[in-house]
Amino acid sequence: MYKFGVIGPGAVGAVIGESLQNSDYHVTFLGRKEGKVCIERVEDPESTTFPVEAISEVETVFDYLFIAVKGTQLEGIMPHLDKLMHADTVCILCQNGYGQLGKFQLPGNTYQAVVYISGQKKGNVVMHFRDRTLILPENTVTKKLKKVIAASNLDIQLQSDYRNEVWYKLIVNVAINSVTALSRNTALILQEEKVQSLCKRLIQEGVEIAAAEGVYFQEKVLEEIMKIYAGYPSQMGTSMYYDMINGQSMEVEYIQGFLYEKSREHDLNTPCLDTVYSLLLASEMKG
Ligand code: NDP
Missing domain, CATH: 1.10.1040.10 (N-(1-d-carboxylethyl)-l-norvaline Dehydrogenase; domain 2)
Structure with missing residues (x-):
């Protein structure tokens, strides 16, 4: 079974992790420190809470890592990345903007997603407003990812005109x-x-x-x-x-x-x- 990690359990990261967890994929939420994240929705009385582990403490090696910290927070996760990855780990950078991949030494198997997930984090509560879409370039690695997580409601769209x-x-x-x-x-x-x-x-x-x-x-x-x-x-x-x-x-x-x-x-x-x-x-x- 593939191991998924989500670095940055914020508005975007929590929703990605939730999508995978709800379909029984093996997901770890990695935050600055140990705690929890709760996802809420307007007009939905049900909320879901997930445990968050401290990135510095986690010893799991992941097959897929979704990086959903803000661009300004990327530097802070860099010292932890190596231990979380094996040679074929695929990283999906889930951030707005562009140019991050050129500035940071992210592993070769990293792709930046154009993110259409709308939410806001306050304290440890994420209010999810709408959407669960990540747009990625189309290649063999992203095609495999789409297949691997096909049972989740995370909408991975592969675009040739990425x-x-x-x-x-x-x-x-x-x-x-x-x-x-x-x-x-x-x-x-x-x-x-x-x-x-x-x-x-x-x-x-x-x-x-x-x-x-x-x-x-x-x-x-x-x-x-x-x-x-x-x-x-x-x-x-x-x-x-x-x-x-x-x-x-x-x-x-x-x-x-x-x-x-x-x-x-x-x-x-x-x-x-x-x-x-x-x-x-x-x-x-x-x-
Ligand atoms: P959030 O602030 O909600 O989430 C970022 C998360 O990363 C927080 O949980 C933060 O923890 C955590 N974090 C920060 N530093 C570290 C670290 N060193 N180790 C582990 N975790 C860390 O941001 P968003 O989810 O809103 O944004 C993520 C990206 O997605 C941004 O590039 C944003 O522009 C983009 N985006 C956001 C959308 C939205 O609607 N929110 C829509 C589309 C794109 P802590 O809370 O402790 O700071």
Whole structure:
């Protein structure tokens, strides 16, 4: 029987672990310290609790490791990875943004998933709002993973145009995360036309950077993403907004920072991105 480990029992990690555990796969939740994580859903009185083991104490060697810490927390798990893996362990990095695989010495069998799981962790309770989808590049390793976990309700989608999915999510994230974090306000701000215009310009700049990287979107993508934003409840925050108001590190390096680097590499003119990126960096500076 395959052994599955989930590093980072947060909003995304807990839901992945739950999907596997409920179908009787052998899953270990690995957190910073020993404890538990409880998953709740609106309008569902039932909640489920799973034990969490301290990553530093676990001695199991896993066949599949789902890494669901935030990009800013990757460094903290690196010293523990070796002992959790054998030569053929497959790692699935479940994070927003891009460029992490180039910055960290993650094992060769690592693939980054485009994550469509929506939730929020407070204390040791995860509120799962919707979705259980991971989009991965299509290859023999990911095909096998999909087969191995076919009995679970984790929806693994293998895409031949995976890069397109990565860039689409990056572009969706760059505008809404930037404006909500910098204004320290929720999706309510989309009611202001000037904020909508700024979002559109950020999306357009993202589309231009993607094109320079050989990933092309049709013109209607702008309207499509603005429609997604329009569907957000006004009280909804984004992960960067929550990190900002809670004084936690934001995943700026892998979203705005990644796009900024690509923009410079291709010598593009991206004034809105450059501005929001500078201000986000400035907001994290400490004396
Ligand atoms: P959370 O903060 O909910 O979860 C991260 C988890 O990792 C926490 O349980 C945290 O523990 C744990 N952790 C941190 N450092 C370590 C460590 N050194 N060892 C073990 N565990 C550790 O984050 P999310 O699940 O929201 O986000 C994960 C990724 O998924 C991010 O890249 C995010 O952008 C992306 N994403 C999130 C979505 C969402 O709706 N939440 C949607 C789509 C993508 P502790 O609580 O102790 O800090």
